[in-house]
Amino acid sequence: MRLRCSLALWGFWHGVLALILPQYDAQGPMLLELAQTREPAFDYVILAFTKVDDPKTYRAEVPLGVRIPSDQGVSLPMHASTLKIETAVNKYGRARQLADLDHIVCRAVPMPNSKEKAEWDISGVEKVWPWFSVRDGTVSLSDSSSRWFLAGQIASYECW
Known part of the structure; x- marks a missing residue:
């Protein structure tokens, strides 16, 4: 009974976390404000x-x-x-x-x-x-x- 309850809770939280955490397949483009703050190539x-x-x-x-x-x-x-x-x-x-x-x-x-x-x-x-x-x-x-x-x-x- 305890094992079944633990598995059910694990399945529930796994599903909740899967909905909360974003899923990324590929890297998105760099945001414009980040791209403009890049350091110069030479100092x-x-x-x-x-x-x-x-x-x-x-x-x-x-x-x-x-x-x-x-x-x-x-x-x-x-x-x-x-x-x-x-x-x-x-x-x-x-x-x-x-x-x-x-x-x-x-x-x-x-x-x-x-x-x-x-x-x-x-x-x-x-x-x-x-x-x-x-x-x-x-x-x-x-x-x-x-x-x-x-x-x-x-x-x-x-x-x-």
Whole structure:
């Protein structure tokens, strides 16, 4: 009798739970508000650089979308000889392949001397410095024939 009663109660509760708990056969689509809160694929760009007086290669993280002054104590030099985008990483430190980095561009903006500042004040137009990408490879800032030639100190770095 007890066994029959237990089986009847188990059958009853099993049926009730089956009605209460939703049954899913396949994964449903992601809700729009969840899809819009996904994190960006990259947070930082790893720049490799050499200094004017040192041929050793150094690396530094540059946050995407932020202009970083070179005198802010970051490991970026004020006198760089070469720059190269090595990779991009997310906040967990996971790197991306070079083929995924085609849309990222970086540049070094020099500190203008007094003559350049005066010209910009008169014309009202500041010189636009060229961007470089992974496809450009290692860009030379110290070679006067280079498109990226910068004489003097670097005021800031930025990557987008």
